[in-house]
Amino acid sequence: MVGIDEIRVAQERIAPYVVRTPTVPATALAAHCGAAVTYKLETLQHTGSFKLRGATNALVSLLERGSSNGVVAVSTGNHGRAVSAAAQRLNLRAVICVSRLVPAIKTQAIRGLGAEVHDDSATFDDAAAQAAAIARRDGLTLIDPFDDADVVAGQGTLGLEIMADAGATAPRTLIVPLSGGGLIGGVGAAVKQHCRDTRLIGVSMERGPAMVMSQQAGHPVDVVEEPTLADSLSGGIGLANKLTFNLVRDLVDDMVLVSETEIAAAMAFACRAEGLVVEGGAAVGIAALLSGRVTLDAGPACVVLSGRNVAPDRLAAILESAAA
Numbered sequence: 001m002v003g004i005d006e007i008r009v010a011q012e013r014i015a016p017y018v019v020r021t022p023t024v025p026a027t028a029l030a031a032h033c034g035a036a037v038t039y040k041l042e043t044l045q046h047t048g049s050f051k052l053r054g055a056t057n058a059l060v061s062l063l064e065r066g067s068s069n070g071v072v073a074v075s076t077g078n079h080g081r082a083v084s085a086a087a088q089r090l091n092l093r094a095v096i097c098v099s100r101l102v103p104a105i106k107t108q109a110i111r112g113l114g115a116e117v118h119d120d121s122a123t124f125d126d127a128a129a130q131a132a133a134i135a136r137r138d139g140l141t142l143i144d145p146f147d148d149a150d151v152v153a154g155q156g157t158l159g160l161e162i163m164a165d166a167g168a169t170a171p172r173t174l175i176v177p178l179s180g181g182g183l184i185g186g187v188g189a190a191v192k193q194h195c196r197d198t199r200l201i202g203v204s205m206e207r208g209p210a211m212v213m214s215q216q217a218g219h220p221v222d223v224v225e226e227p228t229l230a231d232s233l234s235g236g237i238g239l240a241n242k243l244t245f246n247l248v249r250d251l252v253d254d255m256v257l258v259s260e261t262e263i264a265a266a267m268a269f270a271c272r273a274e275g276l277v278v279e280g281g282a283a284v285g286i287a288a289l290l291s292g293r294v295t296l297d298a299g300p301a302c303v304v305l306s307g308r309n310v311a312p313d314r315l316a317a318i319l320e321s322a323a324a
């Protein structure tokens with residue numbers, strides 16, 4: 001399992017490689033909600049998403065264990081970019097498998113970091129099978145995007161920072177984008193250690209919410225992958241999921257789904273009202289509050305903005321179509 005000790009070790013291990021991102025007042029969203037709200041601005045992270053934390057923790061601990069053949073990863077884009085950046089920094093070979101649904105801006109960024117990219121799979125699950133085959137063939141270590149203790153511990157460092165920034169006023173509600181559950185699992189492990197009363201809410205998109213459907217079924221299930229503005233949240237959780245299914249079951253208080261229209265409105269709100277570029281998968285927390293699917297009662301709330309990797313043209317089209 002992943003506990004506070006592993007997360008503290010991760011924090012020290014990755015400190016030289018990652019940005020210690022700030023928590024800032026969410027001025028416009030707070031006004032909309034009539035409550036105190038902050039953003040954890042992980043949009044400022046190197047590579048444009050929090051995934052660098054888990055990837056760096058996994059790669060550095062791999063090197064500590066003496067393995068150096070190189071790594072392979074399957075990704076909806078951001079994990080691949082993070083693994084590639086960490087591998088470049090640590091002088092490791094990186095192979096990244098993505099599906100054709102991954103936006104070109106993300107695939108290009110991965111190539112730009114010197115990784116070998118395979119992008120001919122139809123779905124995330126096909127890309128995962130390809131990555132596993134390459135790992136066997138070339139003797140590389142597979143770095144799972146979420147179902148890996150080092151990755152979860154790395155993502156949990158974000159939770160330690162939220163609690164440190166909050167000081168005596170720990171968030172009463174913490175809203176976190178949810179896909180495979182590495183982020184919310186790590187953050188939950190860190191946060192619940194400090195404050196049991198914090199209500200932890202995971203938000204996924206209506207189109208293919210694999211973890212939410214799995215929790216409802218009581219075991220990991222396959223979902224049909226559909227195109228969504230929240231591209232970084234798509235993909236399955238793995239039928240053989242060994243870690244994050246249980247973490248989400250044990251730590252998450254509520255799970256909420258948001259629609260494509262609500263995600264678009266949230267991205268537009270972030271840009272127009274807050275001056276922030278937020279990708280679809282990272283805007284779901286704002287979407288949950290703007291739409292009223294999550295309401296805030298007592299105490300402050302914190303919304304994790306997990307990444308910024310959206311193509312400018314796509315954001316421009318969303319700004320044009322979403323209601324002001």
Ligand SMILES: *Cc1c(COP(=O)(O)O)cnc(C)c1O
Nearest residue numbers: 078179180181182183232306307
């Ligand atoms: C991967 C990702 C998530 C979801 O993280 P999980 O650990 O898979 O739940 C959320 N936001 C962004 C920007 C991501 O890249």
